[in-house]
Amino acid sequence: xxxxxxxxxxxxxxxxxxxxxxxxxxxxxxxxxxxxxxxxxxxxxxxxxxxxxxxxxxxxxxxxxxxxxxxxxxxxxxxxxxxxxxxxxxxxxxxxxxxxxxxxxxxxxxxxxxxxxxxxxxxxxxxxxxxxxxxxxxxxxxxxxxxxxxxxxxxxxxxxxxxxxxxxxxxxxxxxxxxxxxxxxxxxxxxxxxxxxxxxxxxxxxxxxxxxxxxxxxxxxxxxxxxxxxxxxxxxxxxxxxxxxxxxxxxxxxxxxxxxxxxxxxxxxxxxxxxxxxxxxxxxxxxxxxxxxxxxxxxxxxxxxxxxxxxxxxxxxxxxxxxxxxxxxxxxxxxxxxxxxxxxxxx
Amino acid sequence: xxxxxxxxxxxxxxxxxxxxxxxxxxxxxxxxxxxxxxxxxxxxxxxxxxxxxxxxxxxxxxxxxxxxxxxxxxxxxxxxxxxxxxxxxxxxxxxxxxxxxxxxxxxxxxxxxxxxxxxxxxxxxxxxxxxxxxxxxxxxxxxxxxxxxxxxxxxxxxxxxxxxxxxxxxxxxxxxxxxxxxxxxxxxxxxxxxxxxxxxxxxxxxxxxxxxxxxxxxxxxxxxxxxxxxxxxxxxxxxxxxxxxxxxxxxxxxxxxxxxxxxxxxxxxxxxxxxxxxxxxxxxxxxxxxxxxxxxxxxxxxxxxxxxxxxxxxxxxxxxxxxxxxxxxxxxxxxxxxxxxxxxxxxxxxxxxxxxxxxxxxxxxxxxxxxxxxxxxxxxxxxxxxxxxxxxxxxxxxxxxxxxxxxxxxxxxxxxxxxxxxxxxxxxxxxxxxxxxxxxxxxxxxxxxxxxxxxxxxxxxxxxxxxxxxxxxxxxxxxxxxxxxxxxxxxxxxxxxxxxxxxxxxxxxxxxxxxxxxxxxxxxxxxxxxxxxxxxxxxxxxxxxxxxxxxxxxxxxxxxxxxxxxxxxxxxxxxxxxxxxxxxxxxxxxxxxxxxxxxxxxxxxxxxxxxxxxxxxx
Numbered sequence: 020x021x022x023x024x025x026x027x028x029x030x031x032x033x034x035x036x037x038x039x040x041x042x043x044x045x046x047x048x049x050x051x052x053x054x055x056x057x058x059x060x061x062x063x064x065x066x067x068x069x070x071x072x073x074x075x076x077x078x079x080x081x082x083x084x085x086x087x088x089x090x091x092x093x094x095x096x097x098x099x100x101x102x103x104x105x106x107x108x109x110x111x112x113x114x115x116x117x118x119x120x121x122x123x124x125x126x127x128x129x130x131x132x133x134x135x136x137x138x139x140x141x142x143x144x145x146x147x148x149x150x151x152x153x154x155x156x157x158x159x160x161x162x163x164x165x166x167x168x169x170x171x172x173x174x175x176x177x178x179x180x181x182x183x184x185x186x187x188x189x190x191x192x193x194x195x196x197x198x199x200x201x202x203x204x205x206x207x208x209x210x211x212x213x214x215x216x217x218x219x220x221x222x223x224x225x226x227x228x229x230x231x232x233x234x235x236x237x238x239x240x241x242x243x244x245x246x247x248x249x250x251x252x253x254x255x256x257x258x259x260x261x262x263x264x265x266x267x268x269x270x271x272x273x274x275x276x277x278x279x280x281x282x283x284x285x286x287x288x289x290x291x292x293x294x295x296x297x298x299x300x301x302x303x304x305x306x307x308x309x310x311x312x313x314x315x316x317x318x319x320x321x322x323x324x325x326x327x328x329x330x331x332x333x334x335x336x337x338x339x340x341x342x343x344x345x346x347x348x349x350x351x352x353x354x355x356x357x358x359x360x361x362x363x364x365x366x
Numbered sequence: 367x368x369x370x371x372x373x374x375x376x377x378x379x380x381x382x383x384x385x386x387x388x389x390x391x392x393x394x395x396x397x398x399x400x401x402x403x404x405x406x407x408x409x410x411x412x413x414x415x416x417x418x419x420x421x422x423x424x425x426x427x428x429x430x431x432x433x434x435x436x437x438x439x440x441x442x443x444x445x446x447x448x449x450x451x452x453x454x455x456x457x458x459x460x461x462x463x464x465x466x467x468x469x470x471x472x473x474x475x476x477x478x479x480x481x482x483x484x485x486x487x488x489x490x491x492x493x494x495x496x497x498x499x500x501x502x503x504x505x506x507x508x509x510x511x512x513x514x515x516x517x518x519x520x521x522x523x524x525x526x527x528x529x530x531x532x533x534x535x536x537x538x539x540x541x542x543x544x545x546x547x548x549x550x551x552x553x554x555x556x557x558x559x560x561x562x563x564x565x566x567x568x569x570x571x572x573x574x575x576x577x578x579x580x581x582x583x584x585x586x587x588x589x590x591x592x593x594x595x596x597x598x599x600x601x602x603x604x605x606x607x608x609x610x611x612x613x614x615x616x617x618x619x620x621x622x623x624x625x626x627x628x629x630x631x632x633x634x635x636x637x638x639x640x641x642x643x644x645x646x647x648x649x650x651x652x653x654x655x656x657x658x659x660x661x662x663x664x665x666x667x668x669x670x671x672x673x674x675x676x677x678x679x680x681x682x683x684x685x686x687x688x689x690x691x692x693x694x695x696x697x698x699x700x701x702x703x704x705x706x707x708x709x710x711x712x713x714x715x716x717x718x719x720x721x722x723x724x725x726x727x728x729x730x731x732x733x734x735x736x737x738x739x740x741x742x743x744x745x746x747x748x749x750x751x752x753x754x755x756x757x758x759x760x761x762x763x764x765x766x767x768x769x770x771x772x773x774x775x776x777x778x779x780x781x782x783x784x785x786x787x788x789x790x791x792x793x794x795x796x797x798x799x800x801x802x803x804x805x806x807x808x809x810x811x812x813x814x815x816x817x818x819x820x821x822x823x824x825x826x827x828x829x830x831x832x833x834x835x836x837x838x839x840x841x842x843x844x845x846x847x848x849x850x851x852x853x854x855x856x857x858x859x860x861x862x863x864x865x866x867x868x869x870x871x872x873x874x875x876x877x878x879x880x881x882x883x884x885x886x887x888x889x890x891x892x893x894x895x896x897x898x899x900x901x902x903x904x905x906x907x908x909x910x911x912x913x914x915x916x917x918x919x920x921x922x923x924x925x926x927x928x929x930x931x932x933x934x935x936x937x938x939x940x941x942x943x944x945x946x947x948x949x950x951x952x953x954x955x956x957x958x959x960x961x962x963x964x965x966x967x968x969x970x971x972x973x974x975x976x977x978x979x980x981x982x983x984x
Contacts, residue, residue, distance in 0.1 A: 056504065056508075160692055160696075163696045164695070164696050164699075167699065169503065169504045170450050170503070170504055170507060171695065171699065173504060173507065174450070174636070174639060174643070174695065175692055175695055175696075177452075177636050178636070178640075178688045178691045178692050178695075179688065179692065181633065181636075181684050181685075181687075181688040182684070182685045182688035182689055182692070184684070185682055185683075185684040185685035185688070186682075186685055188682075189682055189685075295632070299511075299515070302508075303512075306505075306508060336522075336523040337519075337523060339515065339516070339519045340516045340519045340520055340523070343512040343513065343515045343516040343519075344512070344513065344516045346508070346509070346512035347497060347498060347509055347512055347513060350498065350501050350505050350508060350509045350512070351497065351498070351500065351501065353505060
């Protein structure tokens, strides 16, 4: 391998790494606020990419119907639970948030799907279309067991991934898609040619990470989320509702996932089941950051991107094997570096 | 008493009244003989099944049996040991590929394939376990997901293993001249292996090593304080789970006569976990129930889905399946078997009969220095929790360590027992420095402890909880446990545990679950467990906390009688009346330093002690 190829691989690795950064930060956000290791996160990104592709082809994306169906179930659960606890007065509000809002979103996407919109509008539509999914799924799947152990929540999350991948096949079909490039521009740094797409991905990853940082440190909602992440009971005592914080975390997380889906779709062919590996690679990055630390997570995700890029040069069929095998020493190091409270697994 | 006469005694007492008056509490339920009859009837019924049911059902039963084995491994690993593994399918795959490769490429006998599969899988588990079992909680599970995926990708990429086409034309197993090729012969082979595995696993769980495995979920500190090497037990459990997976993989390869990468990926890895959880991951039989439920459910979904939703793509079956699983986890986290067990009669258990006592350690001579704490210091960051404390404890004394809240007493305790490491100074026990030894070595050296925040195993019986304490005094290993080779030792240990339960006043209900006891009784149960280790020094952390007045008197009497037997006791306690009336000497700590030491009367009148407790004289 000469220097040119090494540089090429590095650019490639940083590009995919940047996408993993967005995904990984979203995962860490959701994990710290809700304790759910949200395995289906990659599926959300894939849904965004597939929705964008459907909009390009002027098909009605399956996401619209899916959001409507999921919203109906979530509303049913929320309203039943409210009525059972004698909180009938809260029902109109629940209807507005769990039914009207998601339906408005999916209705808009559905109505807009036949028209040939300019690319920014299409992208915005695709992102908005998948946003309600994760918060609604949180209501349906995770909130009934919010007090369960991290492990049980993780097992449920894995099952949810399989459900979502299956639904993805139903909604979008088995064919792989590649969306139109976001830009045709190309930049050169010395001898290295960097496509505009690559630059865009890196810039987007950097700026959204920065935005998230500002959000946490300079807004009240951000601080509330942070407080919930540190101590749920304490947050509750100062009138922060963990459920609401969870919903916001899922929303922001979905936004990051959707953006990364839109960014990666023009450079990689996306299938309905690509989400698992996409999510897992990002997840490896998140674990390098210890699942709690944002800069560490970003660094870890970049590292995974680079590792994957060089690994696929040496042996493309062993790429996954190498990346996942690399996780084991990382986990060991994390396990030694973090001090655990002793009673974490008491029944 | 010889071992043979012991077992006769036990048989004679089995099902009978037992030695204690209140054994009637446990007399409800089936007698062991009736239970055995029930099991035999069930096995006979299963053995007759192929003669009655259709061949398709036998095939289904075969796969249920194969899955049960892998699920049984997970029940042990996850339900008993608390380690959630997503990698079980990878082990099944390694074994299946190992036997497939050996029997097709080298035309070896399937039995050689079995040996090869077991060795390869076992070694792989040993290496992976040694690397990853120090991980904790969800990090461990993520680790299993990582190497599980790595291995499953290897099946499809390694050239010699047929890539994504897999390996076909695997020969059937033959037993002597009999070829076990059809569904029915395989049925008997598979279910014999399942029954044998269940039997061995059940034996193992009842044995010394099994009890140690059931401690793992209580955390490392508890296991190590009992002299149990938690890591080694974890590793053993991990390898056992992998070997069960290997049996499953070997049977599957010779049942379907074909292996391919698909059944050993991430999806199936989670399916095995589903089986273990749905059946009830704490119960061995849950593995069979879980495997049956998943297999039948899959079958039903395959049959009914096209009828209910004509034209829907097959992938939707996965959605239905995943949804059902999520619903199940939301409704019933403990699994089916524990839920159903409430409606079944319990098996009557008899009180362990008397037996020859276990060997005891030589106790130090009364009055010689047993424990010597020499200038011990411990810092937490900038805070010096224990600052240069020195004191001695002599054999046959009861010494109390007292002091206001935050004085550093509990830290001192943790330093003595090895739960924390000293920064400076030395702790010498029975002439040997123990300050650098691991916790379990200190426990084995003869220091037994109790905990301020009780660490009992709430789902184990009182008897089993006390037996845990005897772990370092017993020898039965994994094989001996599974084959019940050391019945004599076990009987003596049970008799000893029973004696200790009676001694602390809990002898009337040895089969009660520890979690059902009131707090005061749980405290003395911990003392009984500590005594079961036959310690030279008993270290008690606030033994009287939460006890009622009579219970405190009884506890003081117990400790005095132990002193009379030359046992040394060191205790931390807040109850001054209890301490003053009981102890020979008292060491007082305040803000990490020793401020006084002496006989109770002297301590009571010590100006510095009064100041520490009551504040300065105004």
